[in-house]
Amino acid sequence: MSHFRGASVDAVATLTDELGTSVSGSSERAATVGDELFSVAATLRGEGALRRFVTDGSIPAEARTGIVGEVFGSRAGEETLGLLRSAASRRWTSSGDLPDALEHLGVVAVVTSAGNDAGRLADELFALAQAVKDNPSLRDALSDPARSVDDKRALVDDLLRGKSLGATAALAKQSLAGTYRTVGVALAEYQKVAAEVHGQGVATVRVARELSAADRERLTEVLSRQYGRPVHLNLVVDPSVIGGVKVEIGDDVIDGTVSARLDDARRRIAG
Structure with a gap:
């Protein structure tokens, strides 16, 4: 997500560094944090009042970080809560940047969980994007508004079971969240993040x-x-x-x- 501007750029950069420190050395912890960040991002997109409160610079930082702890304390581990409190204490150019940033951090965390399999992860994301592009029936099934997200995720599970990394499956299912214009665009963006995390x-x-x-x-x-x-x-x-x-x-x-x-x-x- 390269659309961040102004204060949001600095916030994302700082949070990315904090994420790297919090999940360093543990693939399992990185995968868990990624999943939790995806969940929190979805909640903030759906709860406009909460999102605006947390990103309102006129409200004291203590109040913003406090509400984050109250709302997400039972749904996220300490690493994720630490990131959320840090995010709530920062300035954002627009309220919509916060969930976008948390999703981006979730992608970085899942990519990090792949460890030495980063190259394989990038290849699998690209192969899946090509499969979606070249298979009209699969593309239609994943974009059909009449099908639930859970149904689409089950389809992805069936498609990837036993053939891919857990990180690939996690990102494939996140691509169904509707954040990007299409699943293919989401997968392409995730692959770019995977490359950037490893300096490629x-x-x-x-x-x-x-x-x-x-x-x-x-x-x-x-x-x-x-x-x-x-x-x-x-x-x-x-x-x-x-x-x-x-x-x-x-x-x-x-x-x-x-x-x-x-x-x-x-x-x-x-x-």
Whole structure:
């Protein structure tokens, strides 16, 4: 969630540091905190009066942190409550930034719970996003307003059971919360967070056929060197590119595909 502005940027940065300290060294604790933060974010989105009270800078910080303890004390552990009290004591540019920030922190916590499997988590999130994109019946089932969220989560459980990390399943189910425009957009954002937590960039690479392990490693090294930090590859096999490689990383697009050169040639001839 990159829309934070003003005071909210500072609040999110501080809370992210506090989260890292509170869940350091425990995957189980990180997963629990992530789940609790998702729950609190959902509550604050649905309870406008509570959200506005907690983010009202004209109300003493002691009162704001106190109400957080009263409302969530029985529903969250000490690590999560500590983060909530800290969040309630800070300034926010808008009241809606608070639940958005808590959801973001929840994603960071779940990503942290994956530990050394961060690369696998990123791959699984991307694969799931592609499956949703390429399977109309699955996409419709997950976006159907007539189906309950619990029903959709059960569908995700069936889809991922025994095939993915617990962190992947947790984020897949959170993608159904409706915070983002679509499930696919949510999963893409979660993958970006997963990469950022581990100091990486994400590059989507389109090729006509699968790359060999050596070619993947070589491309990863080239992009990492070019962008000055490790890069995680999302590989998409797309026969329409004919040959060559198209790389999308951030706002940059490097199109070295045969199809792009053919399109360019057609434009030159037509012109």
